[in-house]
Amino acid sequence: MADSTKNTADLRSRFELKTLLDTSRLLIESYDPDFILNNLLLITMGKLFTTKGAILLRENDDYFKVAKSKGLKGIKEDQLIECIADTCKTDKPISNLDDFGDNLPPVFEANGINTFFNIKTSSRHLGFLCIGAKVNKNPYTPDELNFIENLVIISAVAISNSLLISDLKETNRELDKKIQELNTLFDISKELNATVDRAQMLNIFRFALLGQMLIRKFFFIMMMDGKPIVATKHGVTDEPTDEQMEELLKLDRDFIFCSDLPVEVPFLVDNEIAALVRLKFQNETAILGVGKRANKKPFSSSDFAYLVSLGSLAFLSLQKSFLLESRIEQERMQEELNIARTIQTTLFPNPLPKATGYDIAALNVPSREVGGDYYDVLKPNENQLYLAIADVTGKGVPASLLMANLQAILHILAPLNMDIAESTAKVNDIIFNNTPSDKFISFFWGWLDLDTDEFHYCNAGHNPPVLANSKSKKVELLSDGGMLLGALPTLTPYTAGRVKLEIGEVVVMFTDGISEAMDADENEYGEERLADCVAKHVEKSASEILDALVKEVTTFCNGNYGDDLTLLVIKKTA
C-alpha cells in the first residue's frame, strides 16, 4: 500500500516533470509573446482547475498592461492598470491580495482573484500571473502551487526573450519606416527640383502627404511680398482671412495640436485641421496645417519631424518658383522696354534732314530706357522744313506708344500743307480721342518757309522755345498757340505764331528736363538761365550751342537729371 502510494506519487511527479519539460521546450522555442502567454495561462488554468485568470505585464514605470485575460469581468486585454508593484512584495514567488494594500483595483477581488505569481527573471520583474479560486472551491495544494511556480520560472525566460525579440522587431520596423521616409524625401526633392510649375509641385506634395502620412486635408500659408498668401491647399473648402493667416504665422513653436491653441480659430475648426507645423527658412516662416490621418492614428513627434522635413522641401521649392517667376517677369518687362526703346529710337529722325542756309542740331537723352520726350525734323518738300518737340506725360511703354501715335499723325499731316493752327487742332482732337484723360502731351511745332525764312509755329502748352538774335542780343519766346494736347477736345481754336528768321538767329526748343534740372538746393535751372546761355553762345554753330547748354545744365544739376533731356536747335546761317 505504502509502495503503491509511493508509486502513484512517483508517477505523478514524473508526469509533472514531463509536462514541465514539454511546456518549457514549447515556450522557449517560441518567440511569439502572444503564444507563450496564452499557453502559460491555459496550462495554469487547466492544472489548477480555475476558470479565471489573467497575465499582467509591466508596460512602463507607471503602468501594467493586461496581456491576457480569461473568464474575468471588467478586466479586458490591453487595458492599462496603474502601477501595483511598488507596494507589492515581489521578492517572494507568490503574492496575494493583501500584499497590494489598497493599490489593486477592486475589480480583481470582485473576480475572486487572490493568487499572484510573480513573473520575473534574475534581473527584472516582468509581471503577474493572476488566478482565481478552484472551481470546486478547494484550496490549492502546495504541490500544485509549486508546479505553477516552476512553470512561471521557466516561462519568465521565454517571455523575456520573446519581448526582447518583439522590441527588436518593432525597432526594425521603425527603422524601415525611417528609411521609407528618407526615400520619400529623396524622391520628392528630386521631383520638386525638376519642376518650377507650382501646380505640379502641389500635386507632388499632396501625394507625399497622402501616401506617407495618410493626410487628406492640408493648407500651406506663407508670406509673399509682405502679404500672407495660401500657397497651396487641398481638401480645405475656404481660405483663412489675412488676419487669421498673420496670426497663424506668429506661431512660436515647431508644431502644435489645434486643440492646444490658446484661441479657437474658426477656419481650423471648420476644416477639421488637427495640427499646425511651423517651417522656418532664414527669416521666412510658413505654416503647414494638416487634417487627421485616414487611419485615425495620432501624430507622433517623429511624424511631426517628418512633416517639418517634407514641408521645408515644399517651402523652399515654392519660394524658388515665386522668385523665378518674378525674375522672369522682370526679364520680360526689360525685354519689352528694350523693344519699346528700339521702336522709339527709330522714331527720331536719323540723319537729320538738311536745309540750305540752316544749321540744325538735336539731342535726346532718356532718363530711363524709354522716355516720354520726342522731337522731329521733317522735310516734306523742297520749300518746307517742319520742326517739332513734345513731352508726353509718364514714361516707359505707355509714353512711347503715345509718342509713336503723335509721330504718325505729324508725318501724315506735314505733307498736307495745312494751316499750322488748324493742324494742331486736329492733332489735339485725335490725341484726345486716343488717350485716357490723364495722358497729355506738351507740344511745339512749326514749319519754316525755306524761300522766305518765315517760321509758322504753334505752341500747345510746351515750354516756349527761345529765339535769340546774335546782333541785337534780343531774346524772344515763341509762345503763341493754345492748350496742351489730349486734355480737352479743341473748343477754342489754336493761334499760330509767325517770326522771320534773320541770319545769325537761333531757335532753341527744349523740354522741361532742361529747364527743371535742379541743383543741390533744389533750385531749378529755369528758362531765364537757359535764355542767357543761348544769348551768350549765339555766335556759335547749332551743335556748339547745344553742347554749351548741355554742359551748363549738367554742371548746374551735377549730372542728376530728373527727367529726359531733349534739345532741338536751328540756326539761320546764310
Place this chain on the structure above:
Amino acid sequence: MSGFEIKLRNDSDVHVLEIKGELDAHTAPTLEDEITALIDQGNHQIVVNFAGLNYISSAGLGVFMAYIEVVRDLGGDIKFSNMQPNIYNVCDLLGFPTLYDIVDEELEAIQKFNNQ
C-alpha cells in the same frame, strides 16, 4: 530609369490596371490620369495588379489615397492584388492594409466584386 507602364484590361464590369516598373513622384501623374479617366467613364470597380511593380514610393501610394474615397462614395472600390513582398512591406509600413483590400491574386479581387 526603368520607367513605368500601365495596361488596362476589363473583366466584365471590373477594370484591372496592371502596373509595371517604378511608381514614384515622377510617374505618379501617369497613374493618376489613368484612374481619373476610369472614374470619369463611370468605372468604379478597380483592381490594381501589382505583379510587375518593383518599386513604389509614398507619392505613388498617395495617388490611391487621393481617389479611394471618391471611388467608394460612388459605390466602388480599388482593390490591390499580386504584390511583391517588398511592395507589400512599404504598404504595410505606411498603414495601407487597414485602409485597403489587399489580396494575393487578381482573380480573388475580381470575384469579390462579382459576389457583391
